Amino acid sequence: AQSVAQPEDQVNVAEGNPLTVKCTYSVSGNPYLFWYVQYPNRGLQFLLKYITGDNLVKGSYGFEAEFNKSQTSFHLKKPSALVSDSALYFCAVRDGAAGNKLTFGGGTRVLVKP
Amino acid sequence: DTGVSQNPRHKITKRGQNVTFRCDPISEHNRLYWYRQTLGQGPEFLTYFQNEAQLEKSRLLSDRFSAERPKGSFSTLEIQRTEQGDSAMYLCASNHGETNTGELFFGEGSRLTVL
Numbered sequence: 001a002q003s004v005a006q007p008e009d010q011v012n013v014a015e016g017n018p019l020t021v022k023c024t025y026s027v028s029g030n031p032y033l034f035w036y037v038q039y040p041n042r043g044l045q046f047l048l049k050y051i052t053g054d055n056l057v058k059g060s061y062g063f064e065a066e067f068n069k070s071q072t073s074f075h076l077k078k079p080s081a082l083v084s085d086s087a088l089y090f091c092a093v094r095d096g097a098a099g100n101k102l103t104f105g106g107g108t109r110v111l112v113k114p
Numbered sequence: 115d116t117g118v119s120q121n122p123r124h125k126i127t128k129r130g131q132n133v134t135f136r137c138d139p140i141s142e143h144n145r146l147y148w149y150r151q152t153l154g155q156g157p158e159f160l161t162y163f164q165n166e167a168q169l170e171k172s173r174l175l176s177d178r179f180s181a182e183r184p185k186g187s188f189s190t191l192e193i194q195r196t197e198q199g200d201s202a203m204y205l206c207a208s209n210h211g212e213t214n215t216g217e218l219f220f221g222e223g224s225r226l227t228v229l
Contacts (some may be wrong), residue, residue: 044207
């Protein structure tokens with residue numbers, strides 16, 4: 001079975017400071033990893049993914065994430081947070097090429113204060 | 115590409131009533147997924163279709179829930195004899211199983227409130 005853990009319910013950061021949202025995963029095969037963002041009363045928007053290759057992947061809105069196989073982590077980062085980045089962030093995993101569905105973490109609420 | 119469309123966006127019903135949600139996926143996508151999301155939680159997988167075939171169902175999908183995708187295009191999710199615990203956001207997503215590396219494209223969701 002595959003699973004995702006997001007250990008922080010909420011992350012508070014001042015505008016302009018770096019932002020990190022943590023994610024660890026468990027999967028039997030090679031992980032396909034994803035980050036999504038959700039604004040109030042909206043669906044999920046895809047930010048970025050790791051399938052293979054370079055451990056640092058870049059995505060939308062200046063976000064990036066680093067895959068660490070030994071620590072089974074895929075933390076989301078942004079060098080300089082904006083107030084508009086305040087939202088709910090979800091990490092998700094799929095069990096490699098054979099997997100058929102994404103399993104999501106519980107989400108982390110990010111609050112960026114001006 | 116108009117994205118994934120879900121209707122209705124909001125539904126308020128009384129306990130015991132039946133409700134049906136519709137999802138229109140991105141037109142070239144052959145896979146369609148239903149997820150349920152309760153307040154403050156991550157989406158939980160319910161079921162998915164490849165074309166018209168329902169290939170997997172979660173234990174969360176009780177006998178009161180049924181999903182169909184009769185022509186491999188739009189899908190419906192019906193909940194019979196609704197209970198207050200069914201109150202949630204029902205999310206639909208789609209992708210192309212063979213050419214896509216796994217990311218799902220989500221609709222805006224259908225929020226159900228059972229009184």
